[in-house]
Amino acid sequence: MSQSVDPAFEARLGQAAARMEEGLTAALSGTSPLLAGAPERLLAAMRHGSLDGGKRLRPFLVEESAALFGADDATAGPVAQALECVHCYSLIHDDLPAMDDDDLRRGRPTVHKAYDEATAILAGDALLTLAFGLVAEGDGGIEPAARLALIRLLSREAGAAGMAGGQALDLAAETTTLDEAEIARMQAMKTGALIAFATEAGAILAGASPADRRVMRRYGEVVGLAFQLADDLLDETADAATLGKAAGKDAARGKKTLPALRGIAWTRAELERLVAEAEGLLEPFGERAETLRATARFVARRSK
Amino acid sequence: MSQSVDPAFEARLGQAAARMEEGLTAALSGTSPLLAGAPERLLAAMRHGSLDGGKRLRPFLVEESAALFGADDATAGPVAQALECVHCYSLIHDDLPAMDDDDLRRGRPTVHKAYDEATAILAGDALLTLAFGLVAEGDGGIEPAARLALIRLLSREAGAAGMAGGQALDLAAETTTLDEAEIARMQAMKTGALIAFATEAGAILAGASPADRRVMRRYGEVVGLAFQLADDLLDETADAATLGKAAGKDAARGKKTLPALRGIAWTRAELERLVAEAEGLLEPFGERAETLRATARFVARRSK
Numbered sequence: 001m002s003q004s005v006d007p008a009f010e011a012r013l014g015q016a017a018a019r020m021e022e023g024l025t026a027a028l029s030g031t032s033p034l035l036a037g038a039p040e041r042l043l044a045a046m047r048h049g050s051l052d053g054g055k056r057l058r059p060f061l062v063e064e065s066a067a068l069f070g071a072d073d074a075t076a077g078p079v080a081q082a083l084e085c086v087h088c089y090s091l092i093h094d095d096l097p098a099m100d101d102d103d104l105r106r107g108r109p110t111v112h113k114a115y116d117e118a119t120a121i122l123a124g125d126a127l128l129t130l131a132f133g134l135v136a137e138g139d140g141g142i143e144p145a146a147r148l149a150l151i152r153l154l155s156r157e158a159g160a161a162g163m164a165g166g167q168a169l170d171l172a173a174e175t176t177t178l179d180e181a182e183i184a185r186m187q188a189m190k191t192g193a194l195i196a197f198a199t200e201a202g203a204i205l206a207g208a209s210p211a212d213r214r215v216m217r218r219y220g221e222v223v224g225l226a227f228q229l230a231d232d233l234l235d236e237t238a239d240a241a242t243l244g245k246a247a248g249k250d251a252a253r254g255k256k257t258l259p260a261l262r263g264i265a266w267t268r269a270e271l272e273r274l275v276a277e278a279e280g281l282l283e284p285f286g287e288r289a290e291t292l293r294a295t296a297r298f299v300a301r302r303s304k
Numbered sequence: 305m306s307q308s309v310d311p312a313f314e315a316r317l318g319q320a321a322a323r324m325e326e327g328l329t330a331a332l333s334g335t336s337p338l339l340a341g342a343p344e345r346l347l348a349a350m351r352h353g354s355l356d357g358g359k360r361l362r363p364f365l366v367e368e369s370a371a372l373f374g375a376d377d378a379t380a381g382p383v384a385q386a387l388e389c390v391h392c393y394s395l396i397h398d399d400l401p402a403m404d405d406d407d408l409r410r411g412r413p414t415v416h417k418a419y420d421e422a423t424a425i426l427a428g429d430a431l432l433t434l435a436f437g438l439v440a441e442g443d444g445g446i447e448p449a450a451r452l453a454l455i456r457l458l459s460r461e462a463g464a465a466g467m468a469g470g471q472a473l474d475l476a477a478e479t480t481t482l483d484e485a486e487i488a489r490m491q492a493m494k495t496g497a498l499i500a501f502a503t504e505a506g507a508i509l510a511g512a513s514p515a516d517r518r519v520m521r522r523y524g525e526v527v528g529l530a531f532q533l534a535d536d537l538l539d540e541t542a543d544a545a546t547l548g549k550a551a552g553k554d555a556a557r558g559k560k561t562l563p564a565l566r567g568i569a570w571t572r573a574e575l576e577r578l579v580a581e582a583e584g585l586l587e588p589f590g591e592r593a594e595t596l597r598a599t600a601r602f603v604a605r606r607s608k
Contacts, residue, residue, distance in 0.1 A: 035457070037493075038464035042472040046464065093429060098421035117402035121425065124474050125397060126464035128429065132436040133459025136452045150441045151455060152338070155437025160350065160430035162340035166425050168346040189341075192358035 002171040016063060019073065023081050024050055027134060034133040038108040038126075041115070045123035046130075049111040050088035057299070058086045058198045060221070064291050065202020065216055075141035079150060079205055082134040083198055089127035090194075092097050092120055094167060128158070142205045149204050157193040166190025173255055183258060191231075192224030199223070199292075219281045219292065226274040226300040232257035232302065233267050271300040313598040320367060321360040323377065327385050330355055331438060333372075338437040342430075342540040345419070349427035353415040354392035362502045363388045365527070368595050369506020369520055379445035379561070383454060383509055386438040387502055390462050393431035394498075396424050398471060432462070446509045453508050461497040470494025477559055487562060495535075498529030503527070503596075523585045530578040536561035537571050537608065539580065575604040 028050065030036065030043045059080030066076035095102040095110040096117065103113050112120035135150050142150075143192030158161055166189030169178075173186065203213040236259045259267040278296035282289035331352065334340065334347045363384030370380035399406040399414040400421065407417050416424035439454050446454075460466055470493030473482075477490065503524030507517040539564045563571040582600035586593035 034460050034463065035465050038469045039472050039476075041476070042464050042469055089429075093425055096422075096425065097375055118400075118475050119472065121400065121402060122464075122468050125393075125428070125432065126468040129459050129463035129468065133456050133463065136455035136459065144452055147452055151440035152437050155433050155440065156338050159338065159437065160426075161339050161345050161434035164426050164430040164433065165342045165346055168343050168423065171422050171426075172343075172345070172354060191363055202481055 002010075006294055006298065009298055011018075012059055012291060013055065013295075013298070015056075016060045017054075019077075020056045020059045020084060021051065023077050024084060024297040027078075027081050027085075027130070027283045034130060034137065040125060041121065042122060045111055045115045045119045046127050047166045048108075048114055049092040049120075049123055050085060050127060053088070053106045054247055056084060057227075057295075058087055059196055061195065061198035061220065061292075061295065062202050062205075064231060064295065065220075068216075069203060069206035069208040069212065071141070071202070071206035072288075075138075076205055077156055078134045079142075082154070083194065083201065085127045085134065086154065086163075087194060089124040089131070090158075090163055090167070092124040092127070093165065096120060099171065100169070104298065141219045143207065145260065146204050149202055153197055153200065153204070157197040162189055162193035163191075163196075165194065170255075171238055178256060179295065180258065180261060183261075184244060185230045188221070188224070191228045192221055195224035195227060196220035215281055215284075219278055219296075221247065222278045222281065223296055223299055224275050226271055226278070229258060229267055229274070230300055230302060232259045233264065233271070234302075236260060237264065238299040238304065272288060275300045308443075308561040310598055310602065313595065313602055316595060317359065317361075317364055317599075317602070320364045323381075324363045324384065324388060325355065327381050328388060331382075331385050331434070333530065338434060338441065346426060346430060349415055349419045349423045350431050352412075352418055353396040353427055354389060354431060356390070357410045360388060360597075361531075362391055362498055365499065365502035365524065365596075365599065366506050366509075368525075369458045369503045370510045371506075372589055372593055372596065373477065373507060373510035373512040373516065375506070375510035379442075380506060382438045382442045383446075383505055384502075386435040386458070387498065387505065388460065389431045389435040389438065389466075391498060392473070393428040393435070394462075394467055396431070400509065403471070403475065413598060421445060424453070434509055435462075447511065450508050450511065454505055457501055457504065457508070463502040464595075466493055466497035466501075467495075470497065471570075472529055474559075482560060484562065484565060487560060487565075491532045492525070492528070495532045496525055499528035499531060500524035519588075523582055523600075524580045526578050526585065527567075527600055527603055530575055530582070530600060533562060533571055533575055533578070534604055536563045537568065537575070538606075540564060541568065579604045 028035070028043065028047050031036055031039070035043065062080040062083055063073050063076045072296055091105060092111045094100050095105055096112055104110065111123055132151060132154065134146060135154065158164065167184050169186040170190055178186065196217055198222070200217040201215060202218040208216065234258065275296050279293050282293055332339070332347065332351050334342055334344070339347065359543040365382040366387055367377050367380045395409060396415045397410055398404050400416055406414055406478065408414060415427055423571060436458065439451060439458065462468065470490050473490040474494055501524070504517060507520040512520065540559070579600050583588055583597050586597055
């Protein structure tokens with residue numbers, strides 16, 4: 001396996017995360033037309049669940065995929081923020097007592113612990129609702145027809161046929177044993193759908209051709225597969241101190257993962273196969289796609 | 305007070321509800337591009353929470369408001385269905401144990417009783433997510449720019465500054481005592497926002513002028529006020545057998561309502577004032593607005 005740390009890439013990812021933090025802070029300030037007049041406590045819960053958190057991989061993929069086709073960060077930004085709102089709403093709801101029942105997220109109390117359960121449900125609902133407004137809101141840069149395509153795609157990938165459906169299948173897996181194909185389907189929906197949205201959305205908002213849009217969709221699917229596999233591998237092999245969250249959680253809950261079924265050696269080989277597929281998909285774009293190639297390597301080889 | 309039953313109006317409302325049932329059934333069949341591949345149990349929970357229920361007043365208002373400006377039901381239908389999805393998602397989440405903790409809705413088990421709490425949360429999430437896809441999806445009939453305006457407005461009226469924010473204020477009211485202005489603000493957000501969306505959305509999708517759009521917005525606000533006031537009045541005065549649900553619930557929960565604060569006579573007079581305001585707003589549209597005038601009377605004078 002090649003070197004897993006790429007300082008130039010990680011610096012770029014960090015800068016994008018800082019920009020995303022600024023953009024989300026503004027979007028959630030409560031002074032935008034979409035939120036003016038909202039109750040302060042609900043806004044605070046929405047901020048608690050979405051600001052100051054995570055690698056911001058999904059919005060990074062939106063912006064980098066858009067950049068590949070010539071759209072700048074100012075154009076891609078609101079779509080990237082919207083996607084991060086959807087991701088964060090899903091974490092808030094997944095953490096609820098009726099779902100995964102987690103008290104901590106990124107080292108801080110989850111929203112229902114910091115506020116209360118009802119507020120956490122509503123904060124998630126409101127972030128999801130905001131997301132669609134953000135995609136519809138921007139002025140200029142993106143054609144109206146492309147904005148509508150983005151909204152349809154986000155509705156599909158985040159909804160019952162995508163992320164929400166994947167979470168439903170994941171919950172069902174606590175009481176039944178999934179086979180490999182069922183695990184793959186669940187993960188493609190629960191984690192893969194939003195990552196594939198990210199890269200396809202970048203292509204759509206930048207006005208890429210249908211053929212390029214399909215390539216970017218497949219690239220996102222491959223990155224999503226690698227993301228989940230690396231996550232499951234870390235859950236099997238890393239300790240809690242490295243992860244910043246409990247390790248071995250899947251096994252403790254009786255959830256089967258592909259690394260558990262196939263072994264660690266198979267998983268490492270599969271991750272490298274996915275990196276090679278992602279790199280191959282991006283080859284026609286040459287040097288311009290280097291950051292996206294580095295993203296695939298980063299996702300597959302990260303150690304936390 | 306005038307006659308409260310208008311058979312021609314109620315027949316029209318019933319026909320629209322039957323059409324809405326058909327439209328929603330198709331939208332939730334799981335074969336649409338937005339839902340194909342969704343897990344069957346989650347789809348069933350979404351259907352349980354949205355089909356076979358209610359007067360369908362909000363989608364009726366979308367269709368009748370659109371008709372006033374020349375748009376037919378086929379054009380308005382998907383927007384009306386989307387609004388009903390948002391309304392039904394809010395009922396599913398409001399019924400959850402962490403919120404209003406209701407076991408029955410329209411005489412049937414609530415979604416978390418018929419399925420489980422996690423599935424109810426996800427079914428609500430998925431209905432909300434679907435709603436935006438439905439507005440974005442239609443082909444023809446509505447200009448892309450108007451569709452984007454509808455999505456921005458739905459995001460605002462359903463989100464933290466609208467319905468979700470109103471529910472947050474309503475929950476807070478269980479532990480603090482709201483004054484009249486605070487009750488009015490909470491109800492304008494919790495109930496009023498979606499009803500005002502309905503009538504403004506009808507105007508937007510039909511390409512009405514900004515001035516007509518403002519009139520329809522105000523008409524919706526007035527109908528929303530009347531709707532809530534009539535609801536609170538029924539909660540004070542009717543018995544459970546008439547309502548089909550528990551009466552006196554607000555008082556039992558320590559929630560103050562305007563009828564409780566101001567008395568029944570004031571409330572009846574205020575309802576008639578609102579009917580007159582709604583009728584006055586619609587006067588310039590003449591005979592064509594008769595159904596919308598009848599809607600205001602129906603909402604204010606209904607006995608269940």
